[in-house]
Amino acid sequence: MADIAITELSQDLRAAIAGLETSENLDSVGIVTKIGDGVAWVHGLRSAGFSEMLEIETKDGIVEAFALNLMEDEIGAVLLGSDASVSAGNTVRLKGTVLEVPVGPELLGRVVDPLGRPLDGAGPIKTKLTGLVEREAIGVMGRKSVHEPLMTGIMSIDSMFPIGRGQRELIIGDRQTGKTAIAIDTMINQAKQKTGVVNVYVAIGQKLSKVARLVDRLKQEGVMDQTIIVATGPSDPASMLYLAPYAGTAMGEYFRDNKQHALMIYDDLTKHAVAYRQMSLLLRRPPGREAFPGDVFYLHSRLLERSAKLSDDLGAGSLTALPIIETQAGDISAYIPTNVISITDGQIFMETDLFYQGIRPAISAGLSVSRVGGAAQTKAVKSVSGHLKLGLSQFRELASFAQFGSDLDEETKSQIERGQRLTELLKQVQYQPMSIWEQVASIYAVTNGLFDKVSVAKIKDAQTAFLTRLWTDHKDDMRTLDKGDKPTDATLKMLHKTAVSAAKGFEE
Amino acid sequence: MAVRLSRRKMAAYVADKLVAGTPVSEALREVAAYLQDSGRTREQQLLVRDIEAEMADRGVVVADVASAHPLDASITDQIKAMTGAKSLQLRQSVDESLLGGIRVDIPGKRFDGTIRHKLNALRAKQL
Numbered sequence: 204m205a206d207i208a209i210t211e212l213s214q215d216l217r218a219a220i221a222g223l224e225t226s227e228n229l230d231s232v233g234i235v236t237k238i239g240d241g242v243a244w245v246h247g248l249r250s251a252g253f254s255e256m257l258e259i260e261t262k263d264g265i266v267e268a269f270a271l272n273l274m275e276d277e278i279g280a281v282l283l284g285s286d287a288s289v290s291a292g293n294t295v296r297l298k299g300t301v302l303e304v305p306v307g308p309e310l311l312g313r314v315v316d317p318l319g320r321p322l323d324g325a326g327p328i329k330t331k332l333t334g335l336v337e338r339e340a341i342g343v344m345g346r347k348s349v350h351e352p353l354m355t356g357i358m359s360i361d362s363m364f365p366i367g368r369g370q371r372e373l374i375i376g377d378r379q380t381g382k383t384a385i386a387i388d389t390m391i392n393q394a395k396q397k398t399g400v401v402n403v404y405v406a407i408g409q410k411l412s413k414v415a416r417l418v419d420r421l422k423q424e425g426v427m428d429q430t431i432i433v434a435t436g437p438s439d440p441a442s443m444l445y446l447a448p449y450a451g452t453a454m455g456e457y458f459r460d461n462k463q464h465a466l467m468i469y470d471d472l473t474k475h476a477v478a479y480r481q482m483s484l485l486l487r488r489p490p491g492r493e494a495f496p497g498d499v500f501y502l503h504s505r506l507l508e509r510s511a512k513l514s515d516d517l518g519a520g521s522l523t524a525l526p527i528i529e530t531q532a533g534d535i536s537a538y539i540p541t542n543v544i545s546i547t548d549g550q551i552f553m554e555t556d557l558f559y560q561g562i563r564p565a566i567s568a569g570l571s572v573s574r575v576g577g578a579a580q581t582k583a584v585k586s587v588s589g590h591l592k593l594g595l596s597q598f599r600e601l602a603s604f605a606q607f608g609s610d611l612d613e614e615t616k617s618q619i620e621r622g623q624r625l626t627e628l629l630k631q632v633q634y635q636p637m638s639i640w641e642q643v644a645s646i647y648a649v650t651n652g653l654f655d656k657v658s659v660a661k662i663k664d665a666q667t668a669f670l671t672r673l674w675t676d677h678k679d680d681m682r683t684l685d686k687g688d689k690p691t692d693a694t695l696k697m698l699h700k701t702a703v704s705a706a707k708g709f710e711e
Numbered sequence: 712m713a714v715r716l717s718r719r720k721m722a723a724y725v726a727d728k729l730v731a732g733t734p735v736s737e738a739l740r741e742v743a744a745y746l747q748d749s750g751r752t753r754e755q756q757l758l759v760r761d762i763e764a765e766m767a768d769r770g771v772v773v774a775d776v777a778s779a780h781p782l783d784a785s786i787t788d789q790i791k792a793m794t795g796a797k798s799l800q801l802r803q804s805v806d807e808s809l810l811g812g813i814r815v816d817i818p819g820k821r822f823d824g825t826i827r828h829k830l831n832a833l834r835a836k837q838l
Contacts, residue, residue: 228822228823228824229793229820229821229822230820230821230822230823231819231820232816232819232820232821233819234760236757246757246760247760247764247819248819249764249819250819264835265835275717275718275719275720276717276718276719276757276761294821296821
């Protein structure tokens, strides 16, 4: 065998590495051929991958973009900044990475844009980690069925449409029906009940004044410390609106993957779909129904699929999603609402009529549903709210019939009267989520007819008196009840007694 | 209506002809006629870039070299080694605003070792 010289191996290896470095410094470049409406058409960059980041060298510095249309002769890229300084002929460099955003606990309490840049003027955010904006959802084996409750603090939701950790529950309704209010109350409840759930609120094309008001309110309520806000306004480029929910999810996933629980609020996905439609039409993709592109379903399904309850092997963390959809004139059969309804595990439908009748939160008992939350409902609440939904739906139906005549049999009359009291009881002031014991006691009193003699107008007063009396006289029992276990017979007896005596002061 | 030919296909056709030894003017005549006929003469600059890219894939590389100072002949060998080209043709230019170092543009790729580029990158990092 001929001698092989290996004495200089280290030197050869070093030379080989130096050679590699030289080729690494060789950037793939192309040029901008057309620019307009936040979309750049680029010649060259044949090795570009889908969603890969590009840097456009302009006279005012670098503008970032990401490649979405990969065609034979050119690629279409959407800019992440203003297109004012970009012109045809600018050099485009392939970054070789896909979009990542900073993630980690350092983001808590901050307001950021979809690229993780601070918007609140509270200095730079020094995170150690980054997360992929577009990431594949966890697989079947990595999941576990939803079984822990995520209390919203809103009595009508927790009792009739319970939400579990890892569930996707859609909040849908016309404008000004209290959709965001439900999401905010849920966030506040996580802080009040000290559940440890981290909130990520994603504002998609929301008025920035609304976001500012929200931040103020969350600070007042002491929720901001466990909240991340990803904000985009109506004047931001469509690309930023498009990225916002994915970036927010990447931030939420950090907590999910680290054995914690996070709650995502996407406010709202209608504007997200509209932003994506704008991008798609500018990229000349063919329009479909309502001019949305063909992949608008995938747009939302891949986003919401990332919300999950992880298996014990993966740490049992969870990511719950509350997407919001705005309907036009209560039409839930439009394209985007039907898509998102079919993707999510249930919906809370808000009705304009109820809202203006003063029934707030204006949740429709008939059209709302929670498909997986039943298994996750707090046992204490479940034990008292068995027939609540059915009773309320029957009451609404009966009440509409009863308008035609006053000759009703006793049973129908009592059903209507009970329904009226129940409706009154489920009214709840904004920013005042209720704890488990308050919900259990209130529902128990009304569904067992203990407040039947109290006039409808005084139900709320009777409820307050009842709860105050319980808290003053039976604090320890209430603390036990608040843990969520099924109330004992002794507790129920005590609730019964207290409710009867509290109701006495308000009887007609 | 005839199917719209992509520039990449046209470029590959021309490159194949050039590599096979067809004179440049002859190889380009057909494509020029097609561009004229299909009203796509505006794309000629892009087509030139595409042909250069196709030629580079076939080992014939045209490189634009810009530097702050005139370069000596050894640069050709270095670029040849860097690109792995069989045949290399240089277009050299001197640009004092680059401050130092060289910038080599080959089809679809750029090596930027100029001091101006390094300063810009540093500035971008600080922002």
